[in-house]
Amino acid sequence: MSDTTSETTTDPIESDEGYALDNRTVSAVRLAVAAGDSQRLGTLLDPLHAADIADLLEQVDSGHRREILLLCPAHFDGDVLSELDEGLREEVIGFLPPDILAEAVRDLESDDVVDLLEDLEEPQQAAILDVLDVPDRVAVEKALSYPEFSAGRLMQREVVMAPEHWTVGQAIDHVRANKKTLPDQFYHLIVVDPRLRPVGYVTLGKLLASKRSVKLTALFEDSFRTIPVSQPESEVAYAFNQYHLISAPVVDDDGRLVGAITIDDAMTVLDEEHEEDILRLAGVGESSLSDRxxxxxxxxxxxxxxxxxxxxxxxxxxxxxxxxxxxxxxxxxxxxxxxxxxxxxxxxxxxxxxxxxxxxxxxxxxxxxxxxxxxxxxxxxxxxxxxxxxxxxxxxxxxxxxxxxxxxxxxxxxxxxxxxxxxxxxxxxxxxxxxxxxxxxxxxxxxxxxxxxxxxxxxxxxxx
Amino acid sequence: MSDTTSETTTDPIESDEGYALDNRTVSAVRLAVAAGDSQRLGTLLDPLHAADIADLLEQVDSGHRREILLLCPAHFDGDVLSELDEGLREEVIGFLPPDILAEAVRDLESDDVVDLLEDLEEPQQAAILDVLDVPDRVAVEKALSYPEFSAGRLMQREVVMAPEHWTVGQAIDHVRANKKTLPDQFYHLIVVDPRLRPVGYVTLGKLLASKRSVKLTALFEDSFRTIPVSQPESEVAYAFNQYHLISAPVVDDDGRLVGAITIDDAMTVLDEEHEEDILRLAGVGESSLSDRxxxxxxxxxxxxxxxxxxxxxxxxxxxxxxxxxxxxxxxxxxxxxxxxxxxxxxxxxxxxxxxxxxxxxxxxxxxxxxxxxxxxxxxxxxxxxxxxxxxxxxxxxxxxxxxxxxxxxxxxxxxxxxxxxxxxxxxxxxxxxxxxxxxxxxxxxxxxxxxxxxxxxxxxxxxx
The missing domain is CATH 1.10.357.20 (SLC41 divalent cation transporters, integral membrane domain)
Structure with a gap:
């Protein structure tokens, strides 16, 4: 499986623009939609990354979008929704059957659900909140209580933390014991004091490479920085870019750990900030190619x-x-x-x-x-x-x-x-x-x- | 130690612009330089991140720059050189005593040395290559043989790999045994076939959380993608941003592993690409505030x-x-x-x-x-x-x-x-x-x- 993945992505002849969705795929999708061939459409969508399926939906017009969604609703999971241009989410969510939508949203991490919800109208927000389990729902509602464009909206609440007196062995055992609830992406173990205030962090690489008896405090990284939960996301992106952070703990007004932000989210913000600057300089407030x-x-x-x-x-x-x-x-x-x-x-x-x-x-x-x-x-x-x-x-x-x-x-x-x-x-x-x-x-x-x-x-x- | 770090970075009153070097520090540095007070200057520079010291050097004029470097040469390590605006590197390197320069360069990972070297003139390049150990020197010269702005220039050659038949236990033992030569930053274990072609990767989080007997192949991530060594860095940045990659293996024309690129380097490239676009749209080819x-x-x-x-x-x-x-x-x-x-x-x-x-x-x-x-x-x-x-x-x-x-x-x-x-x-x-x-x-x-x-x-x- 990995061999083929590797080949499709590295062979420059496969796609005329390197990584992007190629024209041939888009044309083939159009043909499959015109023929109402849901099996063929499924075969075309299968190898695509969620980000590419989202791009595909952005590139076709509204009529095609609807038909694609009706023919293959199961291909539109939470990741596709997250990747989709904000202007289109409402439309696409409107086309999706409620059960597909519920399943899509349940798959997502809390920060992605927040990102999805914040641009939706009230009734759609409520519909999505309804399908979440109670703890997830509480987490999302808490995040939505932070100001828009703040670190609190950007962070994921799922963090892996350890008390400061622990050793490497205790930390590894803790991670193994909590295997089921670990976040999808985590690169650091956040070390906290008894009042849950972060005091340092340890990379997983160092954790792996060290003896079980080593104290966590001996492995702290120099790059450790905490981010206030109310900090504007543009400042967060600046800090990640300036200090080459990979992840950073987010703290409330009392300095207590409330979540973590990872560099991929900071990179998205940096990209959006640039987009905003370049469009504003040209006298274009907001713009998306899918706008009517x-x-x-x-x-x-x-x-x-x-x-x-x-x-x-x-x-x-x-x-x-x-x-x-x-x-x-x-x-x-x-x-x-x-x-x-x-x-x-x-x-x-x-x-x-x-x-x-x-x-x-x-x-x-x-x-x-x-x-x-x-x-x-x-x-x-x-x-x-x-x-x-x-x-x-x-x-x-x-x-x-x-x-x-x-x-x-x-x-x-x-x-x-x-x-x-x-x-x-x-x-x-x-x-x-x-x-x-x-x-x-x-x-x-x-x-x-x-x-x-x-x-x-x-x-x-x-x-x- | 970590507690103070946390407080200086999270207290908004400490710095008027959140994270950046504040005006008070810059003024205090100017005063210390005027007084020729190297001890005071050292105290001011100590808490600063390398990126902030580089910014400081960019904000003062050439005369001040020289005096700062002469007063506290030991504060200018490889990281500061890496962070420095390309236009200023040559000047700063010229001011540094050869022994300080040699030590600074030896500290850096191969990708940072390459980044430092590629914009220098021939004699300065040779001087820096001379201070490197033979294996590092060979690695850097190899990287310089790839085209400018290609993945080969961007990648680090230090990677952590494992054969595809290994288990989690074997991989962890391997990492522990090679503790000394591990790269500073690594988030994935790259799994290769007998011909050194990457076939998948495993996050360190999964490695930590899994039993020793689990096969590495059972832990492969969906997001796995390889990057051709000759791919333009702008395409690399696009792929990281589009597919939310954290790191990716780089392969040569035969698909063999030659290095890895991490998201922080991709973020830097994305930032530079944006800068280029925004300046070119305004009819400014290249520009830096420190240009004369x-x-x-x-x-x-x-x-x-x-x-x-x-x-x-x-x-x-x-x-x-x-x-x-x-x-x-x-x-x-x-x-x-x-x-x-x-x-x-x-x-x-x-x-x-x-x-x-x-x-x-x-x-x-x-x-x-x-x-x-x-x-x-x-x-x-x-x-x-x-x-x-x-x-x-x-x-x-x-x-x-x-x-x-x-x-x-x-x-x-x-x-x-x-x-x-x-x-x-x-x-x-x-x-x-x-x-x-x-x-x-x-x-x-x-x-x-x-x-x-x-x-x-x-x-x-x-x-x-």
Missing amino acids: VIETTRQRFPWLFVNLVTAILASVVIALFEDAIAQIVALAVLMPIIASMGGNAGTQSLTVAVRALATKDLTGSNVWRVVRRELAVGLINGAAFALVMGAVSLVWFGSPDLGVVIAIAMIVNLAIAALAGILIPVTLDRLGVDPALASGTFVTTVTDVVGFFVFLGLAATILL | VIETTRQRFPWLFVNLVTAILASVVIALFEDAIAQIVALAVLMPIIASMGGNAGTQSLTVAVRALATKDLTGSNVWRVVRRELAVGLINGAAFALVMGAVSLVWFGSPDLGVVIAIAMIVNLAIAALAGILIPVTLDRLGVDPALASGTFVTTVTDVVGFFVFLGLAATILL
């Missing part, structure tokens, strides 16, 4: 509307100089170049700043050094492009004065763009606003308004 | 230059309609609005597409559905903003005809923006070009040129 036209339109409209308002603001600036433009039409031809260069230079500084804030590389202790650097870069690039555009304008329109005007405007706008690109995100961050969310609009407003004003204003002063 | 002015200027110039060329292209389109602008200056006032809205709508579609390509959610099987969706969204938002801008123009300039012109231009440009935003990255991806790298420029060129052409062309036709 109307959802997508509604998500993008507000950002475009904000952009329209700022664009009109820039137009008002242009309107101040209508007379100048009427006399020298070349100004209308050249002015978008200044705005475009300012916008791009500002976006460069801004993106570097947003990213550095996210990774905590940009802090109070180096912000002024970075501001000075950005300004210097803006001035140097501004001077370089001033020369280029001065020359282009001279050749194109034969006017040395116009060349001087555009050159000065270029330097000023690139310097302002650099400053706005760093100062705006830093200020928003200090105010507690996500800099990825709003900086872009502010920065391009500044570069547009300043760009048009300086260029047209100088032109009106010097050329008329 | 001249490096930063050089990195940003080419992207601005490309933008200048496309901006000039758009200006050429405007120049075609100089007569129309000279007669109706309102055109010059309004035209940046069309271009700005098109650019933003295009960036929205583009970012969603680039992200979906990176996560393999956008594939041949759903690309046309997504294109249709984007076009529909573009048309709907275009119609909405056409109404808004038509009304604004009518009120502002009192011309219904101008309102009609800008309304039509808005619909056409937002539809074109949507199409360009999805088709350009998909095409680049098929051609093997990173869509994050070049799509932005192409998309805004299309939206600028089309926007100006449609708006001014319609105006010239209808209004003159």
Whole structure:
């Protein structure tokens, strides 16, 4: 069995994109669905990982999704539900027969049930809670009592712990005796004091390799860190990435052990945080390929509307100089170049700043050094492009004065763009606003308004 | 000991940003350096994790960096070097006394030495290879023979394996007997056939919990996957994230075990890939806050230059309609609005597409559905903003005809923006070009040129 698994995953010819679900499988699934052939569909779904089945459901349209689920409901276990895009879960859960759904949910660890539940509407939540056994249900309800996006929501409550006076032998016997209730994934034994406060942890590797008589306290890892249950999940992901944690105990306000977070969950959060940043920078709030036209339109409209308002603001600036433009039409031809260069230079500084804030590389202790650097870069690039555009304008329109005007405007706008690109995100961050969310609009407003004003204003002063 | 660790990390008042190095520590370090007080500096550095010491070095300027290293060279072990930004490693290694450097490097696992070496210049590489023991040196040189950014560079060669006929007891005895040579981090026992080909793996948790007589083959995990040694590291990171792997065996072309990759390395790669995407989308090739002015200027110039060329292209389109602008200056006032809205709508579609390509959610099987969706969204938002801008123009300039012109231009440009935003990255991806790298420029060129052409062309036709 393992041999074939190994071969399908390592043979690059099998799949055109390495690991992902390949097009051939998706087409074959479509054919099987069209033929209503549940046996063939089952054969196609069997070798797929839950994450790939979820991807398959995301890639087909709603009609196909329904037919796939009706033809092979047994293939949709809790893991597939967990992997599914949040926007689709409600739809898919609606299609599943209640018994299949109940079985799927019972298989999951408490953190996965929480993840599944938190985005569902009230009636679906209640239906799922009903199928859980009482202890699981209590665990899930407890987790849901923690704030959204906190460590408490992310953690699994199943942990393997040992008192600090134990030896390796006692710990191993304890693990063997509790074989049935062990979590699926655990890499450390968490050592606690009599008040259940974690005091250290031991990797299973060290536990295995040590003599039975060795004290657990002698095997503690340096990397031990606890995570407060109310800590935002983005901070949790940062800590895992920064300190190369594999798992970490979660503690309540009194420092008592309440659960554990493992790196695979932290990696998912890191991935989601990145997605959020990249989409917010582009003025897309949330987005998924499986969103429908109307959802997508509604998500993008507000950002475009904000952009329209700022664009009109820039137009008002242009309107101040209508007379100048009427006399020298070349100004209308050249002015978008200044705005475009300012916008791009500002976006460069801004993106570097947003990213550095996210990774905590940009802090109070180096912000002024970075501001000075950005300004210097803006001035140097501004001077370089001033020369280029001065020359282009001279050749194109034969006017040395116009060349001087555009050159000065270029330097000023690139310097302002650099400053706005760093100062705006830093200020928003200090105010507690996500800099990825709003900086872009502010920065391009500044570069547009300043760009048009300086260029047209100088032109009106010097050329008329 | 563990108690204090736990408290410093969990007390939110201790550090103003949760986990990161706090400003107070950085200031105290600066003071200690200014006073030349190596003892005080040592006290400040002692509690810091290697990743935080690396961050500290990145946040101060080059002069401070040198003084810190000279005052407390013993604090800079291999882990700090590994965590340090690539751009700074060469500088820091240059400051370190040879004996400290040798000791630092000897401590590291082979994958970390490789990571350290691959960005260094030839003489520094040779100096570091010289201090390694012969077996380590051979291992590192072997790893360096794999292509850059491949699984072979990422993996550690230290693995714990067992033949497939072994029992749990035999495996545990083997681990105990080889205690000294075990890798720092291992979570699975890799089970191999007589030709050293991995056939499955067993988590240490299952190994611990099972009776000594149980066959290893009875404990195999479903999640088992092997990674080809030449696979690009971005694919490796994708596989870990998609399939929730914790570690995976790496195999050569004959399927034989050559090493293992653990999730913390995959998480680092995922983080770097995201950084690359976000910076490339903003037209910043590579960037680090510790880069100097001249490096930063050089990195940003080419992207601005490309933008200048496309901006000039758009200006050429405007120049075609100089007569129309000279007669109706309102055109010059309004035209940046069309271009700005098109650019933003295009960036929205583009970012969603680039992200979906990176996560393999956008594939041949759903690309046309997504294109249709984007076009529909573009048309709907275009119609909405056409109404808004038509009304604004009518009120502002009192011309219904101008309102009609800008309304039509808005619909056409937002539809074109949507199409360009999805088709350009998909095409680049098929051609093997990173869509994050070049799509932005192409998309805004299309939206600028089309926007100006449609708006001014319609105006010239209808209004003159």
